[in-house]
Structures are given as C-alpha cells and as structure tokens.
Amino acid sequence: MTNVYIVGAGPGDYDLITVKGLKAIQKADVILYDRLINQELLDEAKEGAELVFCGKRPDHHALSQTTINHLLCKYARKGKVVTRLKGGDPFVFGRGGEEAEELAKRNIPYEIVPGITSGIAAPAYAGIPVTHRDYSSSVAFISGVNKQGGDEEAYWERVSKSMDTLCIxxxxxxxPLICERLLKYGRPLHTPVALVQWGTTKEQKTVTGTIEDIVxxxxxxxxxxMIVVGDVVRLRERLQWFESSLEEDLKEIATGVV
Structure with a gap:
C-alpha cells in the first residue's frame, strides 16, 4: 500500500494537473503543499484533511527541506495517506528526488506522480515551442543557480554551447550575469530571449528581446x-495565443459582453 504520493501540481493553470495527481489530492489525509501550486487545488481535499504549508520564497523557507522530509515520514508512519504537492514536476528542480530518497531510506512506500513542468508549459502559453523543426532540434532545462561550490564558469561554458534552446x-x-555568461561562451548578441512571469495563469506576462537588451x-x-533563450522565441510573434485571449476576455468584460 502506498503511504506517500509525491505529486506535480503543474505550472499554475488549475486544469493542467494530471488525473492521477487530482486523485492523490482527493484521497490524502495530509497534504504538504508548496507556494507555487494553484491554491484552488486544495479545495479538492476531502473533509478533515490536514493542510501543511511548506512554501519557499527566494531567501525564505517556511519549512526547511529537512523538516519537510521528517514530516513526510512522521505522517506516513502514523498510517496516514500523505500527498506532497509540488509546483510543476517534482523531479524537475522540485527536490522530489531528495524526498523520495528519504522515504526509500526508511522503507516507506511511495509513488511519484509527474506533473507538467513550467519549462515546457510557460513557453507554450507564451506561444514559444521549445523545439521546432526549423529552429531548434535540442533543448536543455537548466537552473540559473548552479550548485553551491560549483564552478560557474565551467557550468555556463558547458550549457551555453550545448543546446539550441535553453529553458532557465x-x-x-x-x-545580467546569465546574459554576460551566454555572450562570453558563444551566444551572439542578437540571440532572442523571452521571460514569462506566472506562466499559464491569468497573471501571465511575457517580455521578449535579445541578449543585448533583455535586461x-x-x-x-x-x-x-521562466527564461527562454534561442531562435524559437521568434515564433511568439505568430503563435502567441494565451495572452491574446486574456486581452479579449478583458475587453468583453469592459464592454459588458459576456
């Protein structure tokens, strides 16, 4: 019997959670959830379920990762069904691997429920395919912050040259430092760049430019x-759909047409 579900809640749009992820929320006795999940998903919890906020903001963690690991194990050992609800996909910059390691070490049964990661979803909602036959045959999902003690120069030299599209x-x-490193290690000044804030939500905002002017x-x-680097960003001019639909909705509301 599974005690713990490590679930990817998707990138923000309520409808982008998987069916299996939704079932894990509905059956949970305890839900440990992160800041970037769509809060409406918690309405799917059964009556009496305990909700524990584990959110992380830049430079501030509500709970340390060690504490989160401890809580997962503690509730599971009490016979509770525990759902660890994480933004995006738990195994893509979500520390799901660390939590699974802790559960495995203590012989606690668990399942991983993948989610749609923002590295794919945010560009898609901005009209940017991360691969395209005419523009990009390779993509890398990377962190803007390399591991503590790592060689930043070697890191950026490796990733700058390795793929057509970078999702950061x-x-x-x-x-500013990322643009500096990309230039230093071979990306031209005119390389297209996009930033997609709050991707897939009603607050989504996209800015495009080049390495030269994006800062x-x-x-x-x-x-x-999400930062997207590469020629695929050019496709946004023709393919943007989501923000255009939001603007149309706002116009209809303003004119009383619904």
Missing amino acids: YMGVKKL EKSKRIENPA
Missing part, C-alpha cells in the same frame, strides 16, 4: 518567471 529556471535575479526590457519582471 530560477534565473530572474541573475539575468533593460525585463526590469518589471519578477519571480516566478
């Missing part, structure tokens, strides 16, 4: 935001 998580605060253009963009 957790990089907004380091955008100036994106000064009002804040976390959470």
Whole structure:
C-alpha cells in the first residue's frame, strides 16, 4: 500500500494537473503543499484533511527541506495517506528526488506522480515551442543557480554551447550575469530571449528581446518567471495565443459582453 504520493501540481493553470495527481489530492489525509501550486487545488481535499504549508520564497523557507522530509515520514508512519504537492514536476528542480530518497531510506512506500513542468508549459502559453523543426532540434532545462561550490564558469561554458534552446529556471535575479555568461561562451548578441512571469495563469506576462537588451526590457519582471533563450522565441510573434485571449476576455468584460 502506498503511504506517500509525491505529486506535480503543474505550472499554475488549475486544469493542467494530471488525473492521477487530482486523485492523490482527493484521497490524502495530509497534504504538504508548496507556494507555487494553484491554491484552488486544495479545495479538492476531502473533509478533515490536514493542510501543511511548506512554501519557499527566494531567501525564505517556511519549512526547511529537512523538516519537510521528517514530516513526510512522521505522517506516513502514523498510517496516514500523505500527498506532497509540488509546483510543476517534482523531479524537475522540485527536490522530489531528495524526498523520495528519504522515504526509500526508511522503507516507506511511495509513488511519484509527474506533473507538467513550467519549462515546457510557460513557453507554450507564451506561444514559444521549445523545439521546432526549423529552429531548434535540442533543448536543455537548466537552473540559473548552479550548485553551491560549483564552478560557474565551467557550468555556463558547458550549457551555453550545448543546446539550441535553453529553458532557465530560477534565473530572474541573475539575468545580467546569465546574459554576460551566454555572450562570453558563444551566444551572439542578437540571440532572442523571452521571460514569462506566472506562466499559464491569468497573471501571465511575457517580455521578449535579445541578449543585448533583455535586461533593460525585463526590469518589471519578477519571480516566478521562466527564461527562454534561442531562435524559437521568434515564433511568439505568430503563435502567441494565451495572452491574446486574456486581452479579449478583458475587453468583453469592459464592454459588458459576456
């Protein structure tokens, strides 16, 4: 019998959670949830379920990862069905692997329920396919913050040259440094760049530019935001659909047409 479900809640749009993920929410006795999930998903919890906030903001964690690991094990050992609800996909920059390791070490049965990661979904909702036959045959999902003690120069030299498209998580605060490194290791000044803030939600905002000017253009963009680097960004001019539909909805509301 599974005690713990490590679930990807998707990138923000309520409808983008998987059927299996939704079932894990509905059956849980305890839900440990993160900041970036769609809060409406918690309405699916059964009556009496305990909800535990584990959210992380830049430079501030409500609970440490060690504490979260401890709680997963504690509730599971009490015979509770526990759902660990994480934004995006738990195994893509979500520390789901660390939590699974802790459960495995203590012989606690668990399942991983994948979710749609923002590295794919946010660009898609901005009209940017991360691969395209004419523009990109390869894509890398990378962190804007390499591991502590790692060689930043070697890291950016490796990733800058490796793929046609780069989808960069957790990089907004380091955008000037990222652009500097991309230029240093071979990306041209005119390389297209997009930042997608709050992707797939009604608050989505997208800014596009090039390595040369994106820092100036994106000064009002804040976390959470996905950075996309590569020629696929050019396709947004023709393929943007979601923000256009939001604008149409706002126009209809303003004119009383619903």
